[in-house]
Amino acid sequence: MIVLDKTYQKGEYPGVIAIDPGLCKGCDACRRHCPTGAITGMFGAVHSIDIAECINCGQCLINCPFGAPYETVDPIDMVISKLKDKSIMVVGIIAPAVRVAIGEEFGLPAGKLATKKMYGAMRKAGFEILDNNFAADLTIMEEGTEFIQRARHALFNEESEHGHIGPLPQFTSCCPAWVRFVELYYPVLLPNLSTAKSPQQMAGAVAKTYGAMHVWNKAPVKIFTVGIMPCTAKKFEASRPEFNSAYQYLAKEGKAGASASYPDVDAVLTTRDLSTVLKKMNIDLAHEKETDGGTLLAEYTGAGTIFGNTGGVMEAALRTAHKVLTGEEMKPLEFKKVRGFKGVKAVSVPLMDKKYDKKVTVNVAVVNGLRGNIKPVLDDVVQGRSPYHFIEVMNCPGGCVNGGGQPIQKNGSSWLEAAMPWFAWK
Amino acid sequence: MKKQTYQYAESPFNMSRREFITIGGIVIALLALPAVWIRSGIAKRNSYIRARTKGLYTDDTQSKVRVSHGNTAVSKMYTDFAQHPLSEISEELFHTHHYINRRAA
Numbered sequence: 001m002i003v004l005d006k007t008y009q010k011g012e013y014p015g016v017i018a019i020d021p022g023l024c025k026g027c028d029a030c031r032r033h034c035p036t037g038a039i040t041g042m043f044g045a046v047h048s049i050d051i052a053e054c055i056n057c058g059q060c061l062i063n064c065p066f067g068a069p070y071e072t073v074d075p076i077d078m079v080i081s082k083l084k085d086k087s088i089m090v091v092g093i094i095a096p097a098v099r100v101a102i103g104e105e106f107g108l109p110a111g112k113l114a115t116k117k118m119y120g121a122m123r124k125a126g127f128e129i130l131d132n133n134f135a136a137d138l139t140i141m142e143e144g145t146e147f148i149q150r151a152r153h154a155l156f157n158e159e160s161e162h163g164h165i166g167p168l169p170q171f172t173s174c175c176p177a178w179v180r181f182v183e184l185y186y187p188v189l190l191p192n193l194s195t196a197k198s199p200q201q202m203a204g205a206v207a208k209t210y211g212a213m214h215v216w217n218k219a220p221v222k223i224f225t226v227g228i229m230p231c232t233a234k235k236f237e238a239s240r241p242e243f244n245s246a247y248q249y250l251a252k253e254g255k256a257g258a259s260a261s262y263p264d265v266d267a268v269l270t271t272r273d274l275s276t277v278l279k280k281m282n283i284d285l286a287h288e289k290e291t292d293g294g295t296l297l298a299e300y301t302g303a304g305t306i307f308g309n310t311g312g313v314m315e316a317a318l319r320t321a322h323k324v325l326t327g328e329e330m331k332p333l334e335f336k337k338v339r340g341f342k343g344v345k346a347v348s349v350p351l352m353d354k355k356y357d358k359k360v361t362v363n364v365a366v367v368n369g370l371r372g373n374i375k376p377v378l379d380d381v382v383q384g385r386s387p388y389h390f391i392e393v394m395n396c397p398g399g400c401v402n403g404g405g406q407p408i409q410k411n412g413s414s415w416l417e418a419a420m421p422w423f424a425w426k
Numbered sequence: 427m428k429k430q431t432y433q434y435a436e437s438p439f440n441m442s443r444r445e446f447i448t449i450g451g452i453v454i455a456l457l458a459l460p461a462v463w464i465r466s467g468i469a470k471r472n473s474y475i476r477a478r479t480k481g482l483y484t485d486d487t488q489s490k491v492r493v494s495h496g497n498t499a500v501s502k503m504y505t506d507f508a509q510h511p512l513s514e515i516s517e518e519l520f521h522t523h524h525y526i527n528r529r530a531a
Contacts, residue, residue: 111477
């Protein structure tokens with residue numbers, strides 16, 4: 001199955017989405033959602049995905065009226081067998097956008113917040129909970145500190161204790177489709193990406209080091225981490241060969257417990273996949289008891305949970321940056337100007353840097369929906385005339401809540417599939 | 427042969443100006459209905475994205491702590507394990523320097 005392509009590293013999944021030629025009607029709907037033009041095929045002819053250009057976002061999959069695109073990576077049965085193996089602890093890393101969408105698969109209305117029911121259902125299935133919102137808070141601490149370091153370096157020539165300081169503007173690095181987009185189309189901007197890993201990868205690294213040692217008292221090799229994501233590109237991200245930092249760290253300390261390397265995140269389930277896992281185990285999420293996460297690593301704040309919305313990372317980062325720079329909490333905490341569905345949202349934030357006793361104005365931008373929105377912003381950055389210091393980019397329109405791994409809504413453009421049985425010739 | 431007389435006058439049909447406007451209005455309203463259906467259909471099409479977005483903002487307002495630096499579990503993780511953001515352990519576990527130019531041969 002592994003076909004090595006030149007835009008993939010060894011060990012990575014070479015594209016996680018393909019189009020079923022038997023179902024494709026050549027209607028071009030997918031092409032109108034593809035951010036990179038990776039879909040080839042004439043109107044009316046069967047389309048196919050060029051994996052060398054594909055960034056695995058899955059927008060074609062959730063917007064196809066015929067359900068032709070499918071995921072080539074299916075870890076459902078593997079996860080179920082790990083859940084049944086009592087010697088292994090399966091840690092579910094729940095992304096923010098999953099909790100407001102999973103209910104749709106079990107008959108709850110769209111947007112119903114089902115965090116506690118999800119905890120209940122997943123713990124019944126045998127998962128330990130690591131809420132990815134915890135890792136989102138951790139991301140803000142790391143990425144926010146990195147941004148302040150970069151900004152102070154650019155403005156006041158502050159040096160770091162160790163390591164190289166990247167240039168401004170700083171781009172967020174949470175979205176794996178966006179990271180691959182930069183790697184493919186704007187490699188000159190790679191130094192501008194935040195070096196902070198995405199919350200999923202941080203969560204995997206935390207689970208197998210701190211979690212194993214301090215929270216669960218379990219050998220790292222006995223921990224199986226499963227990302228539960230609204231996203232198909234996360235499957236690709238988890239397979240990137242460099243993301244085995246827990247193993248590398250533990251090997252240095254002599255605690256790895258295995259001679260072969262293991263990844264930080266062992267498997268990734270999309271929201272749809274998780275609902276399949278629960279259904280196969282006869283668990284009805286809608287009627288489950290509401291429970292708590294049960295561990296320290298399920299603790300999260302409001303700033304972490306809004307990561308799933310476009311503008312959420314920026315809003316959370318501004319809340320913390322405000323506290324670090326001025327010493328006071330932002331009032332009000334809501335930062336409405338970065339919310340909403342506009343493709344590019346730009347805001348200037350005047351702040352007082354207590355450490356240098358100087359006023360600084362931070363220009364931030366939020367981009368959602370790469371297709372049609374990102375190019376002008378990036379071209380400005382490449383030519384050195386971008387006014388921004390910090391730019392949040394999410395590939396999917398609306399952010400992760402509309403990710404490629406989310407439940408497919410029939411009242412979206414996939415309504416045709418539901419209407420088909422009404423036609424006699426079907 | 428008896429000469430026949432024909433009356434070619436049309437049967438009288440009286441419609442007042444008001445009636446004409448009323449009927450015309452109804453016809454145009456019926457013609458416009460499909461356009462309204464289509465437009466409201468398009469407006470409703472992405473309602474689930476709005477609903478999910480609202481759900482997450484509700485989760486935010488319901489939370490007791492709403493700022494990342496106030497997460498006690500994260501601070502405990504730093505004191506027990508990773509020291510502080512951008513520390514040596516943090517750099518090793520939470521950062522990556524492996525972004526690659528995928529077009530390079």
